[in-house]
Amino acid sequence: MNSFSAKLISWQKQHGRHDLPWQNTRDPYAIWLSEIMLQQTQVGTVIPYYQRFLQRFPDVTTLALAPLDDVLAQWSGLGYYSRGRNLHRAARVIVGDHQGRFPGNEEIIRQLPGIGRSTAAAIAVFAYGERRAILDGNVKRVFARCFGIDGYPGEKRNETLLWRKAEELLPPPSGTGENQIDGGIEAYTQALMDLGATVCTRGKPKCPICPLQADCIALRENRTGKLPVPRPRKLLPEKETVLLLLMRQGMILLEKRPASGVWGSLWCLPEMPVSAISTDYCTQRFGMNVQPLAQMQPFDHTFTHFRLRIHPQPLQVASSSCVTGGKGQERVESRWITPDEALKVAIPSPVRKLLIQYGGAQPFG
DNA sequence: AAAACGGGGTA
DNA sequence: TACCCAGTTTT
Numbered sequence: 001m002n003s004f005s006a007k008l009i010s011w012q013k014q015h016g017r018h019d020l021p022w023q024n025t026r027d028p029y030a031i032w033l034s035e036i037m038l039q040q041t042q043v044g045t046v047i048p049y050y051q052r053f054l055q056r057f058p059d060v061t062t063l064a065l066a067p068l069d070d071v072l073a074q075w076s077g078l079g080y081y082s083r084g085r086n087l088h089r090a091a092r093v094i095v096g097d098h099q100g101r102f103p104g105n106e107e108i109i110r111q112l113p114g115i116g117r118s119t120a121a122a123i124a125v126f127a128y129g130e131r132r133a134i135l136d137g138n139v140k141r142v143f144a145r146c147f148g149i150d151g152y153p154g155e156k157r158n159e160t161l162l163w164r165k166a167e168e169l170l171p172p173p174s175g176t177g178e179n180q181i182d183g184g185i186e187a188y189t190q191a192l193m194d195l196g197a198t199v200c201t202r203g204k205p206k207c208p209i210c211p212l213q214a215d216c217i218a219l220r221e222n223r224t225g226k227l228p229v230p231r232p233r234k235l236l237p238e239k240e241t242v243l244l245l246l247m248r249q250g251m252i253l254l255e256k257r258p259a260s261g262v263w264g265s266l267w268c269l270p271e272m273p274v275s276a277i278s279t280d281y282c283t284q285r286f287g288m289n290v291q292p293l294a295q296m297q298p299f300d301h302t303f304t305h306f307r308l309r310i311h312p313q314p315l316q317v318a319s320s321s322c323v324t325g326g327k328g329q330e331r332v333e334s335r336w337i338t339p340d341e342a343l344k345v346a347i348p349s350p351v352r353k354l355l356i357q358y359g360g361a362q363p364f365g
Numbered sequence: 366a367a368a369a370c371g372g373g374g375t376a
Numbered sequence: 377t378a379c380c381c382a383g384t385t386t387t
Contacts, residue, residue: 040383041385080383082383202387203386301384349384349385
């Protein structure tokens with residue numbers, strides 16, 4: 001047992017998290033679900049979704065047989081809907097290609113959609129006790145500080161180094177040592193995650209209570225604030241758009257976005273160029289007679305690659321309007337829906353915010 | 366306003 | 377393989 005893993009395992013037993021809903025199970029399906037939900041989403045947010053999801057889809061077959069729309073409805077509000085789509089796709093692969101049994105080892109797990117190297121390793125560790133290295137954002141931060149790794153961890157060279165570290169530091173295979181602790185790989189893996197989430201945090205790390213404080217290069221050199229080094233900055237282009245809140249008899253119009261590009265396949269408010277005049281635009285595009293309603297504040301939504309300034313435009317649709325379509329448009333799927341129902345389908349977060357905000361300010365309709 | 370975050374897609 | 381992309385929250 002090397003001292004690094006020994007320290008972490010013993011820390012985990014005393015100070016780690018032990019009562020998360022997906023701990024204390026060996027069901028690979030439940031563990032898989034938790035790992036996917038935990039990508040890019042914090043524990044506290046995940047828990048209620050995780051429990052609801054498992055109730056509705058208790059096993060992989062139930063999930064595979066369900067319509068995608070039902071899956072995305074359960075996912076609604078969690079964001080990153082491609083995770084939900086991949087989850088559903090993977091469930092169908094498991095039922096179609098693996099007789100409905102969750103793949104029994106890391107190599108096969110990793111071939112499923114939505115599962116990369118780190119996620120596959122985490123599932124294999126917690127479900128099967130396989131001895132595999134994980135390397136998620138938390139682990140990268142812990143390692144970058146502890147070993148004083150200079151340079152952006154996403155860079156190829158550093159990433160290779162980090163993966164090598166991650167594998168070297170694994171507790172030794174069970175059955176080989178005298179002080180082998182049972183469940184070592186699980187406790188070790190959980191320790192790395194918990195340490196990154198609760199102690200070795202991005203800002204204000206709690207170094208005085210860290211089990212690695214004696215080893216940590218960043219701490220010794222007073223560089224915890226400098227490591228890991230941030231991703232190189234790029235200038236963000238700015239774009240602007242108008243989102244139309246078309247109201248008609250208490251319903252609002254949503255459109256399905258194209259599968260590729262921003263907000264792919266999500267339900268969204270109709271978009272209009274800022275240069276257009278809303279009344280003209282709606283006549284042309286939808287064949288609707290509309291009247292502008294109360295002004296709303298523009299706000300920014302930041303993507304990784306650009307900043308989008310959104311101008312919300314509420315519009316009252318004359319009930320006499322023809323609502324079945326305008327001229328020359330490709331057929332985009334669209335639906336009138338009550339704002340309450342809209343919040344239950346897969347919508348991007350700025351649209352969600354807008355609906356909540358508008359619903360709070362005005363009674364819909 | 367910046368940083369993070371893990372996987373997918375494409376050249 | 378080496379890029380670049382997407383979507384959202386936290387700090």
